[in-house]
Amino acid sequence: MTTLTDGARRPPAARGGIARSFADSLVVTKRNLIRMSRIPEMILFGLIQPVMFVILFTYVFGGSMQIGNSTDPDVYKNFLMAGIFAQTVTFATAGAGAGIADDMHKGLIDRFRSLPMARGAVLTGRTMADLVQTAVTLLVLAVVALIIGWRPGYAAPTNAGKIMLGFALLLLLGYAFTWIGALIGLSVRTPEAATSGGLIWLFPVTFVSNAFVDSSKLPGWLQPVAEWNPFSATVQACRKLFGDPGLSPSDAWPMQYPVWASLIYSVLIVVVFRTLSVRKYRSASA
Amino acid sequence: MPGAIHAEGLVKTFGDVTALDGVDLDVPEGTVLGLLGPNGAGKTTTVRVLTTLLRPDSGSATVAGLDVLEHPDEVRRSIGLSGQFAAVDEYLTGRENLQMVGQLYQMRARAAKERAGELLERFHLADAADRPARTYSGGMRRRLDLAAALVVSPPVMFMDEPTTGLDPRNRQALWDVIKELVSGGTTLLLTTQYLEEADHLAHDIAVVDHGKVIARGTSDQLKARTGGERVEVVVHERDAIAPARGILARYGPGERGLGDVSVEDHTRKLTVPVTGGAKLLAEVIRDLDAVGVEIDDIGLRRPTLDDVFISLTGHAAERAQDEENGADPSAGGRGQRKEPAA
Structure with missing residues (x-):
């Protein structure tokens, strides 16, 4: 008899804004990580896809690609990796969107929204969990890349610090893109729509860039698009930091200062899309 | 307060x-x-x-x-x-x-x-x-x-x-x-x-x-307001509706005489609000039998949501139809989401 009504009665005192926000986000992050660990096939597919891309691009396109003046497949292989890494982290977007749409669909978002928790925590928790998953994927992918012949410092000297910074920029880009995914997830009607809606726009974003081809060989009108593409900035930054071949010689500011550009773009995306997503979440009538 | x-x-x-x-x-x-x-x-x-x-x-x-x-x-x-x-x-x-x-x-x-x-x-x-x-x-x-x-x-x-x-x-x-x-x-x-x-x-x-x-x-x-329980009778032949109605009216609230008994001609079903429960059912059967009305089915019905609705609004609850239309829009996200998120 007492179990049901003897609880707190007067609910626990509220913790302060930031502390609560942080604590709630951690609780939700943990929840999403447990979830992910219980669906190992999702992690597996998340790994297989980029590994497949690396292998396909390297061995199918490798021989016919010209980077700068070189048609050496080895040059293309070393050129490609930064692009594949960046593409991989952006694909986490679709997972975040589908996860959030699924939570809405199942009524979990209602549950969360009826709890006295920090407003942004559900979304922050999801994006943080995706960040962890992305980091794991990236690690596996880097090992595969090394095995098939990626050599950091191939074209220019590098060091551990620069390589770490490159991966940090990749993770930041991935994190930024999960906020775009969050907004998509909150805006569509079904998890299925979130999956496809979260993916399709990534193809132009990742292909109209310097990721897989030398952007100076794109049609003239497309070149500025590729050079100012936030995605390209991170790819260029990674090539620069890893000492990979095929840096874009373009005068465009993001190509000249790719590390800063990548950082600014990513932070900007987080700020804008986090704001929009949290606002959407608060009024989500789903 | x-x-x-x-x-x-x-x-x-x-x-x-x-x-x-x-x-x-x-x-x-x-x-x-x-x-x-x-x-x-x-x-x-x-x-x-x-x-x-x-x-x-x-x-x-x-x-x-x-x-x-x-x-x-x-x-x-x-x-x-x-x-x-x-x-x-x-x-x-x-x-x-x-x-x-x-x-x-x-x-x-x-x-x-x-x-x-x-x-x-x-x-x-x-x-x-x-x-x-x-x-x-x-x-x-x-x-x-x-x-x-x-x-x-x-x-x-x-x-x-x-x-x-x-x-x-x-x-x-x-x-x-x-x-x-x-x-x-x-x-x-x-x-x-x-x-x-x-x-x-x-x-x-x-x-x-x-x-x-x-x-x-x-x-x-x-x-x-709904009339509480009701007795529902389905007679075997259409001709039996009139005599059955006369009998059933005796058990109704007595306000409207024969009007207390509602009749669905095509299903040969008669319904009357009653008080008295199962015991009364036996009496109704006996009375109907006494005048030679043959019945297909008889039962005591408790008021349902539909009854409440009919008595309050004059129409049934339209549950099935509403379900098809996915009516309660705000329930959306969970069952079938028809309404765009605000």
Whole structure:
């Protein structure tokens, strides 16, 4: 008899804004990580896809690609990796969107929204969990890349610090893109729509860039698009930091200062899309 | 003094669908209000407004003395919500689900863990506590969802169709829990499509239709308006309708003579409101037999939601049709989502 009504009665005192926000986000992050660990096939597919891309691009396109003046497949292989890494982290977007749409669909978002928790925590928790998953994927992918012949410092000297910074920029880009995914997830009607809606726009974003081809060989009108593409900035930054071949010689500011550009773009995306997503979440009538 | 739940003039429209058309409610502390109505009547939308999930277009509401629109966070601290679709994370175990909810109610990790253990025990989920919720049966999920709403023993509870889709045994078990809650002093707003359920659990019933409260009162008061029990007879031949009607009129309330008996010609069915229960049924059979009326079927019917609706509105609850139209737009995200997110 007492179990049901003897609880707190007067609910626990509220913790302060930031502390609560942080604590709630951690609780939700943990929840999403447990979830992910219980669906190992999702992690597996998340790994297989980029590994497949690396292998396909390297061995199918490798021989016919010209980077700068070189048609050496080895040059293309070393050129490609930064692009594949960046593409991989952006694909986490679709997972975040589908996860959030699924939570809405199942009524979990209602549950969360009826709890006295920090407003942004559900979304922050999801994006943080995706960040962890992305980091794991990236690690596996880097090992595969090394095995098939990626050599950091191939074209220019590098060091551990620069390589770490490159991966940090990749993770930041991935994190930024999960906020775009969050907004998509909150805006569509079904998890299925979130999956496809979260993916399709990534193809132009990742292909109209310097990721897989030398952007100076794109049609003239497309070149500025590729050079100012936030995605390209991170790819260029990674090539620069890893000492990979095929840096874009373009005068465009993001190509000249790719590390800063990548950082600014990513932070900007987080700020804008986090704001929009949290606002959407608060009024989500789903 | 306003009750633990108080709403005035709630209006909410989704596009050209008017979900709430001026809902007024008052639930005194420690009592249960049953919100009775078909799908699409506005029950879920009302619950969503009162639990801070949805902002009404106009109107005001307080829960536990706190304004829902002004102080949503404080309101959330004082309420528990158990939904129509069991909102638990199916990949988390029962225990993990309850701990998570506890922590999100700002309980310390250790306290949340203890509370989860207590509730799992109480809801007979201890054996399944460490299995992912997706392996649970429908009844178990519903119990887990309810347990999640009770983590902090909130003074005000909202339950949106808690027993829809449950088998009778699980329904009874859930009723027992609800009664226990109420005897502990919790104020409860419960939505249901079943008159029997409202009858069983609620002190007061508000009947909603098309976003309006069309009647309120105790279950007895409503039943009195509905005519309580009725005897339904299907005669074998059309010619027998007239004599049967004469007999049945004797058992009716006597206000309108033959008019008390409603007749459906094509099904040869006659219905009359009665008081007196099963014993009376035997008398009716004897009387009909005495005048040589042959019957195909006879039964004592208790008032259903449809009866309440027919007597209040002159039309049936239109449940099936509303379901097809996915009527209650705000219930969307969970079942079938027809309404774009605001």
